[in-house]
Amino acid sequence: xxxxxxxxxxxxxxxxxxxxxxxxxxxxxxxxxxxxxxxxxxxxxxxxxxxxxxxxxxxxxxxxxxxxxxxxxxxxxxxxxxxxxxxxxxxxxxxxxxxxxxxxxxxxxxxxxxxxxxxxxxxxxxxxxxxxxxxxxxxxxxxxxxxxxxxxxxxxxxxxxxxxxxxxxxxxxxxxxxxxxxxxxxxxxxxxxxxxxxxxxxxxxxxxxxxxxxxxxxxxxxxxx
Amino acid sequence: xxxxxxxxxxxxxxxxxxxxxxxxxxxxxxxxxxxxxxxxxxxxxxxxxxxxxxxxxxxxxxxxxxxxxxxxxxxxxxxxxxxxxxxxxxxxxxxxxxxxxxxxxxxxxxxxxxxxxxxxxxxxxxxxxxxxxxxxxxxxxxxxxxxxxxxxxxxxxxxxxxxxxxxxxxxxxxxxxxxxxxxxxxxxxxxxxxxxxxxxxxxxxxxxxxxxxxxxxxx
Numbered sequence: 397x398x399x400x401x402x403x404x405x406x407x408x409x410x411x412x413x414x415x416x417x418x419x420x421x422x423x424x425x426x427x428x429x430x431x432x433x434x435x436x437x438x439x440x441x442x443x444x445x446x447x448x449x450x451x452x453x454x455x456x457x458x459x460x461x462x463x464x465x466x467x468x469x470x471x472x473x474x475x476x477x478x479x480x481x482x483x484x485x486x487x488x489x490x491x492x493x494x495x496x497x498x499x500x501x502x503x504x505x506x507x508x509x510x511x512x513x514x515x516x517x518x519x520x521x522x523x524x525x526x527x528x529x530x531x532x533x534x535x536x537x538x539x540x541x542x543x544x545x546x547x548x549x550x551x552x553x554x555x556x557x558x559x560x561x562x563x564x565x566x567x568x569x570x571x572x573x574x575x576x577x578x579x580x581x582x583x584x585x586x587x588x589x590x591x592x593x594x595x596x597x598x599x600x601x602x603x604x605x606x607x608x609x610x611x612x613x614x615x616x617x618x619x620x621x
Numbered sequence: 622x623x624x625x626x627x628x629x630x631x632x633x634x635x636x637x638x639x640x641x642x643x644x645x646x647x648x649x650x651x652x653x654x655x656x657x658x659x660x661x662x663x664x665x666x667x668x669x670x671x672x673x674x675x676x677x678x679x680x681x682x683x684x685x686x687x688x689x690x691x692x693x694x695x696x697x698x699x700x701x702x703x704x705x706x707x708x709x710x711x712x713x714x715x716x717x718x719x720x721x722x723x724x725x726x727x728x729x730x731x732x733x734x735x736x737x738x739x740x741x742x743x744x745x746x747x748x749x750x751x752x753x754x755x756x757x758x759x760x761x762x763x764x765x766x767x768x769x770x771x772x773x774x775x776x777x778x779x780x781x782x783x784x785x786x787x788x789x790x791x792x793x794x795x796x797x798x799x800x801x802x803x804x805x806x807x808x809x810x811x812x813x814x815x816x817x818x819x820x821x822x823x824x825x826x827x828x829x830x831x832x833x834x835x836x837x838x839x840x
Contacts, residue, residue, distance in 0.1 A: 397637065404644050411651040418658040497792035500816045558677065594675060596839055598790050598798065598816045 440492035440595055441485060443506065444605060445499030450478070450506050453605065457481055461502045464509055473513050478506050492595035494605050507594070514555045521552040522577040522584075528568040536564060551577070557585040675837045678811050682787040682835035683779060685772075685801065686735070686759075687794035688819070692772050692801050693759025695735050695789075697823065700751055703731045704738055719747060735759075739822075752822040753791075762797050765804060772801060776808045785811035787835040791819050813838040 442453040448461040459478045467476045482491060491510075495503045527546045536544075540561055543554045557565075562582040566575045599605065686695045707729045711717050717725070719742055726740035726749070735757040740749045765772040786805045790798045802812055815833045 401637065401641065401644070404641070404648065408644055408648050408651070411648060411655065415651055415654050415658065418655060495816045497795065497816075500792055500818050503816060560677070596675060596814070596816075598795055598814065600795050 439486075439489045441489050442492050442494055442605065444494045444496070445502040445506065446496045446601075447498045448502060450493075450499070450502050459502075459506060461505055465505045468505060468509055468512060473509060476509050478509050479513055482510065490594060492597070495596065495598050496601050498601060503596075510594070521547070521550045522581045524549045524551050524569070524574045524577055525571060526574075527551075532568050536568075540564060551581065553581050553585055555585065557582045675813070675839050677834075677836050678785045678813065678838040680781075680783055680785045680811065682813065683775065683784050684789065684835060685786050686789045686791070687798040687801065688735075688753060688757055688759070688791040690794045690797050691757075691759035691761050692765050692794075692797055693735055693757065694771070694775065696733065697736060697751055700731055700733065700736055700738055703729070704749060707731070722747060750822040753820060762800050765797070765801055772804070776805060776810070779810075781809040781811070785813060785838055787837075788812070788814040789833075790814055790816050791821075792816065793819055811838045 443450045443459070444453065450459040450461070451457065457477075459481070464476055464478055467473060473479055485491070493503050493507070527549050533541060533544075543557075543561075544565070545552045545554075551565075559582070562578060565578045569575050569578070684695060684697075686693055707725055711722060711725055714721075723740050723742060726738065729738075731738035732754065735754055736751050737754050738749065739752050740747060742748075760770050760772055764770045767773065788798055788802065798814070802814070805812055813835060
């Protein structure tokens, strides 16, 4: 009887140890991601990039890597399902990519579609009193120089202008009128291009993703989606 | 006269029976706990709370790479400078043939602990790529948490107000990336990251279709 009891108690002890060990491993896996606890005002729309598919969390939309890559390479962005999907998002929504190891190519292509659209499809121009000197343009950073061009005294900007780029461009001009024109161009580029902001999280293949919306008030204001 | 025997159970036996009940019940419950924990850890639910869109940082990026489940600091600028040196020497020879250029790069054997420069004939032209070395090893998950590690020293040496860390995360190194990111955030650094395939190389010349901007941070 006592022997049997000691076997049972030993078994109990080992099982408790196993339970503690497994729980510790589980908790350790979650901590690094859960630690990034930030309150936000925007609503993330998750696109889970796995293998050759990018899909929304509720699986209502699916984007194929092959189709999107073909359209991207052929420059037929207007036919892209992903671009249509992003265009119909509300102003307070943004794309949040969840990238699995098998979905890196899918993520690269989907993000490439957004970047390409912003870089090539949208451009705007404003009239200036005079084009700046060529020497002044030399001082601009090379990526910015690639985005601007002049047609007479019209300044043309390709893509979405950042605030820093606007400030750099304004430094080219002495008079206030031209500086205001550059600011107008900045606001135009914000309206005509897609927001470049996107969220990104890299997760292991077998993790299930759930978005914990922390800003309850903002979600209520937006209404049910 | 018949003697009446009263059956009196030994108090010690009674105590053991109830104890056995309790012990076996606990063992049963623990079995369930273990089965539940194993099942839930195999289908892990990650709380994704990084729902702030990426923005541009006003601090200088420090590039960190996570590959072979280790962390290291690549220095590709040094490799690019060495490529330029070879190109300068070749330019002095006038217009060298493609085979001569490939041979010159082979002879120069430009590499460091993490990357190697490869020059190949690609159709009619040349392709110069900085390819990841398969034997590259940095610091592993345990080492990066230790004070003496290069990673911790980099966290100590740099100022969160002047620098941020930008991680290039290869597909095989997500777990070490989580720990490195956690350590860096603990010290107050802003973080940016980008996933990359295990063998993806950096090619020179021509415009890349896809962009990685090390100034982008994810808060």
